[in-house]
Every structure is written in C-alpha cells, then in structure tokens.
Amino acid sequence: MIDWKKPNEERNKKSPTRRSRYGGGAISRRDFMGAAAAVAAFTIVPRSVLGGPRNIPPSEKINIAGIGAGGQGASDLRALESQNIVALCDVDWRHAAGTFKRYPDAKKYKDFRVMLDKEDKNVDAVIVATPDHVHAVASMAAIKRGKHVYCEKPLTHSVYEARVLAKAAREHKVATQMGNQGQASEGTRLMCEYIWAGAIGPVREVHVWTDRPLNGLDKVYWPQGVGRPSDTPAAPETLDWDLWLGPAPERPYHPAYVPFKWRGWWDFGTGALGDIGCHSIDPVWRALKLKYPLSVEASCTLVNTETFPVASMVTYYFGAREDMPPVKLTWYDGGLRPPRPEELADGQQFGTNGTLFVGDKGKMLGYTLLPESKRKEFGKPPEVIPRSPGHHQEWIDACKGGKPAGSNFDHAGPLAEAVLLGNVALRPELKEKLTRTSLLWDSTGFKFTNMPEADKYLSCSYREGWEL
16 A cells, blocks of 8 residues: 555445435434444454455456446446456446446346345445445445445545445455546656655645536536426436435436536535545645644535535645644635736646645646746656556455555545535535634544534435435
C-alpha cells in the first residue's frame, strides 16, 4: 500500500411514501456506536458461512460480478476483462444490452440481492456502479458475504454510510477500491511530490473547482435547482422502477431522473460536489495529509428540498497535521471559480475545472508551478511515491493478496465523509442558521457540536428490505 502520509515510503418490499430520505431525528453517539458495533459484529460469523473471501493466488483469475452494467459500470468491467466476468445485474436490461452482449456467458439479473444469494459460491468480487443512493447498500451486501468490492465514487450517499462501510470492509478483511481513477495517475503523484519537496512552501489555502452540473461554459450535464415533476408517465418496459428506487423513498417514475440526471436530486445523487469532489479533492487530500475537517460552511444559489443548487461554494477548515499548518480548502461548482492568480500569464488557460494551491512561497495550478519561471527554476521534484500499475489493476492485485489499493475504503471512507459534509452545509432546511455560523464537526463523536439539528442529514432512511 502507498502510505500517502509519508512522502518517502503506502447494495422488496415497499414502505410508505416519504418526501425525504433523511430521518426525523438526530443521530446520537449511542445510536452511531451501536450501529458501528453491529457492523463489527459481522466478524463473529464464521467465514465458512459468509463464503469468503477465499485466498486467490496471483496466477488465478478472479470471478467478478457487476452491479450496474451500463454506463460507468460497463467501463469498469472492460478494465477488468483480464479476469472472469461471471454475473451481471442491471435494473434496465435495454440500458445494459451492450454489456450483456459483450459477456454472453455471464448470468443476468435485475435484483442484486438475488444475484448475490444465487451466485455466492461463484463470485469472489463485486463492482458497484449504480446511482449513488444504492452504493452503500449494494457494497455492504457484498462485504457481508466476504466479497471484495470496487465501488464507484462517491463511495456512499451519506456521511454515515461512508463511516460504517469503511469499518465493515476493514472488519471483513476484503480488498476494496473506490472509483476515483485519478488517484493512480502521474499527476496526483506530482502534486504530492511538489508539495512535499517544499516547492511552494507551507500551504494554507487551496481552491478546487468544477463546471458540474454545467458542461463547460454553455451546456448542462444535468439540471439542478428544479422542483419535482407533477406528471407521471409510464416507465419504460425494460426498466424495473421499484428496483431502481431501491432504498430511496417511493415516488413515480419520470425521465427527469433517469438515466444520469439522478445526480442532481437529493434522494438519489450527491450533486456536483459528490460527483467530482472525490476525484478533484483526492490529490489535495493526499498532498496535504488531510483527514477530518474541523468545520464546514457553504453559500449557494437557490436550493430546494428536491435538488441541489445550480452553483455553490463550500469551505472546509482543517487543523494542523504533522509538520503542516492549518489549511482552508474552498470548493466551487456550477461555473464558479476563484479569482485568476496574477502569476498566470495572459492567454494561459485557467480552466473550467482545476486546483490551485497557495503556499507561503508560491502557487501551483494542478501540478504546474506558477509563474513559468519558478517551474523552470525548481525543476521536477524527487520521485518518492511508487507509480501505479493502474487503478483497476491495483484492486485486482489486492484481491489476490497484494498490497491494499490506493483508494481502499480506509482512505476513501474519510475522504467521502468530508466531501459529503459539504452537502449537509447546503441543506435548504439549515440555510438561515448557517448565515450566522459554520458547522463545527466532531469526527470522533460523529456529530455537529454547535447545531444538533443538522445531525439528521448525516444519514438516510431506507425502505424496508433495503437496509444496510
């Protein structure tokens, strides 16, 4: 395992309709610790009952099942074709038709719970590439069975899910990886190596921005800031809408949600921050050795209880770490971004997506030192981080007993927690109070110390039959 802390070394039964997934009360420390203990208790079940994980020698192929076989799931499966793709699950077989055709010998299912039960003895590892609201439920179901798990970003839909999923993976000793592929890149390593080499001095401020939900300057990937549709068209014949909803509150089908546009809805997605944050904040997380923020605050365009705002700014404050000073990390989305640094030459692209580190001795845009003269003067930093064999290959190797993958859930869990804390600060129900204060976070107690009413947004409610 790459220690990123040291520069020189490692988811059918319907329940009553709800308008929100979020519980009516705060999560007490007792409730949380009790749930965490329940997760830990999984380990007292004999591994022979759980069915795994089995020991897989490097020379043997892994038997993989895919939950979510279209879209990003199809891409992940292609990246793992060196192994055995033995089972596929998707709630819309038309959407997954291309993947089914590509792997004709794989068993096909619509309900991942059925697949995991029937294929338990045939599957070593599972890919979860569903909408965000199903990530934790599907991943936990696989982990409970002793299966290795690759789950797309963001790791979970709620802060609480990120905490318990990481703990379950650790207790069951399964190999895990979150789908933030950039963590395996050369660029991520260079960012870390420049910072650790002192190229811009101690870093006290970082800006990270994305165009999402916009697509560049004049297009839109998916809508946000909109209300729930009132018409109720019929669902496509190939789509099992009830299974698509999974743990989320029951509501009628509408094309405003699928495919892909679910990202902007509170009940299903995590907005622009959840979509891109686990990608773009990850290199900063590693380079600055971050863990849990001390506080978080946000401002945004009009937001409602159905969808995320069109644009927002979220600011996290982290305390001192090892030899690094406290740092403020500001996130921008929806076309917002920080002021253009004066060191950036006219005509040079600032970008609709990017990262800007501000240090005591200079600035760095992505992994490019500013100004150009400083980059030339400093040169390339010492190479102190092992290079990756590839994001998916890291997971394959870990499944076969190798070192943990670079974005295993012990790393991805805290990262996802921090990212999703930003979405709590964007909740419309809290916006009036949050004009007067920040949210102060107690990571050990798993609560906000100055606003207990915000704690209920750390978790979601689940329909019966879809619980963690």
